[in-house]
Amino acid sequence: MDIDPVASEQTNKNCNKRRFSDEQIKSLELMFNSESRPGSKTKQRIANQLGLHPRQVSVWFQNRRARSKSKQTERDYSILKAHYDSLASKFEVLKKENQTLIIEVQRLRGLKERPKDSTSDSAPATCSSNGESFSLSSPEKLIAKPEDYYTQDEILCNDKFEEFKSFEQETNNQENFYMIESADDSLASSRNYSSVEPTYLMEHNCIPNWWELWV
Amino acid sequence: MDIDPVASEQTNKNCNKRRFSDEQIKSLELMFNSESRPGSKTKQRIANQLGLHPRQVSVWFQNRRARSKSKQTERDYSILKAHYDSLASKFEVLKKENQTLIIEVQRLRGLKERPKDSTSDSAPATCSSNGESFSLSSPEKLIAKPEDYYTQDEILCNDKFEEFKSFEQETNNQENFYMIESADDSLASSRNYSSVEPTYLMEHNCIPNWWELWV
DNA sequence: TCCTAATAAGGGGTAAAAAT
DNA sequence: ATTTTTACCCCTTATTAGGA
Incomplete structure (x- = not known):
């Protein structure tokens, strides 16, 4: 009834799904x-x-x-992620510079109003080199800044994406570094890190992932 | 040898492509x-x-x-995009604050060294509003960034990035505004702040970002 | 009638359990 | 210890429904 045998060596009549050569x-x-x-x-x-x-x-x-098209979605994701990472990096740099400026302002004000003060030597308190202390909690504490909160928030999310988009992981230990400052309850969802299924899909682990909760 | 159990491999007599009810x-x-x-x-x-x-x-x-799984990728994309937007908005806030601080520093220095100066009259002179280049070079020029390598060639061909691009571009106006103050790196980069030692800020541009270390 | 989106199913490859 | 079975992944082919 269906397929004419014109150009078919293989019987196409039945759903022969032979791959093309x-x-x-x-x-x-x-x-x-x-x-x-x-x-x-x-x-x-x-x-x-x-x-x-x-x-x-x-x-x-x-x-x-x-x-x-579907492959392009994946490419879009990685491109966007690259941009996100880049922006996060710039954000950090800008924040550090901001801190420096705050300190400088304080120093200048101190100079102006008082002859000299040692308030400026508190500069590199927490933003030291190695990676973990990255999310130094609010170096701008000197002057209360309303932006203090966004550090952990953003960085954490960033890491979440790192987690669940990486196909091979084996590195589950770096969770510590943001756990350090996530002592407060605001990050309760981080429990899911342990259940993020690295191999393509969730295994017998029937715990739904956080991103599945709101479909 | 044949599989009698449940999932018998019996080919469906004909390829019943009928959709399920x-x-x-x-x-x-x-x-x-x-x-x-x-x-x-x-x-x-x-x-x-x-x-x-x-x-x-x-x-x-x-x-x-x-x-x-494939839908998950799309959802990941929009989640990531939301985070990107959020971070970008915070970035803008921080940048404005940074600018304010720079002006303040200038003002304070002016007060200190000279009686008075009008450094705060920076108006948004150059609000270039041309279109497509997402990877516009500007926002972070104030501190040399190694991430500038991602160029528009990766970006084009993405319809999904339209909104994304336009956002980046719209945030660009204030960058120019900011650049006025920081046209030369004398002020923008905190390098010149004598008292504070900001070398940790930009000495190691080529260091991979912390989140890249364990991807 | 072209298309796209969704989807049923074929088939290869693979890892782990089960059987030899 | 090896072969075989089983289940699953991925990718592909093909079909169907619906839109412009």
């Missing part, structure tokens, strides 16, 4: 690169060339387009 | 919500309940998991 795939990919949406006649030509039904060629291009 | 789908979805990877016996039970081959149930769950 490597050459066929190669040619199709080549055509796809030059034109992802060929017209009917082009498809017909391709079909004749490769010994496929025009219908198969059509379907192949459709599927190929869909595949391309 | 809405009821079947509904039940399956319900089961999936409670358990995305049912065991054989569960699948058998479901199959019996819904009048499907165990094989079909198995396949359905597999496909459903795959679907879930």
Whole structure:
């Protein structure tokens, strides 16, 4: 009833899902690169060339387009993530500079109002080198800044993404570094780090991940 | 050798591509919500309940998991984008504050060294509003950033990034505003602040970011 | 009638359990 | 210890429903 046997060596009658040969795939990919949406006649030509039904060629291009699109979503993610990381880095730099400026302002004000003071030697208190102390909690404590909160918040989220997007992990120990400052309850959701399933999907672990909770 | 148990491999006589009924789908979805990877016996039970081959149930769950995973990527994207936006907004706030601080420092220094100065008359002179370059070079020029390497070639071809780009661009205006004060690095980079020792700020631009260390 | 989105199913590859 | 079975992943082919 269905498929005509025109160009089919393989019985296409039943849903024989034989993969196309490597050459066929190669040619199709080549055509796809030059034109992802060929017209009917082009498809017909391709079909004749490769010994496929025009219908198969059509379907192949459709599927190929869909595949391309879905792959692009992943690429979008990593690009956006790169931008996020970059921005986070800049954020940190800016924050440190901000701290420096605050200290400088204090120093200058001290100079202005008092002859000299040793308030400026408190500069590099917590923002020392190594990675863990990154999220130094509010170095601007000198002058109460309303922005103090966003450090942990942002960084934590960033790490969450690191966690659940990395395909191979094995490094579950770095959670400590933000746990240090997450002593308060505001980060209760971090319990999920232990259940983030590194291998593609959740295993027998039936705990839903945090991002699944609001679908 | 053949598999008699539940999930018999018996090829469906014909490729019944009929979609499952809405009821079947509904039940399956319900089961999936409670358990995305049912065991054989569960699948058998479901199959019996819904009048499907165990094989079909198995396949359905597999496909459903795959679907879930790919949707997850999209959700990750929007979550990440939300975080990006949030961080960007905080970045802007911080930047404005930074500018205020710079002006204040200038004012204080002016007070100290000269009787008076009008350094605070910086107006948004150059609000360039041209379009597409997301990786506009500016916002962080005040401190040389190694992350500037991501250039627009990765960005183009992304329709998803349209909003993203436009946001970046819209935040650009204030950057220019800020740049006025920091056109030369004499003020912007805290390097010149004599009292505070800010070398830790920008000496190691090429150090990988802390979150890159364990990706 | 073209398309896209969703989806059922085939088939290869693989890891771990079960059987030899 | 090896082979076989089983279950699952990934990717693919094909079908169906619906939109412009």
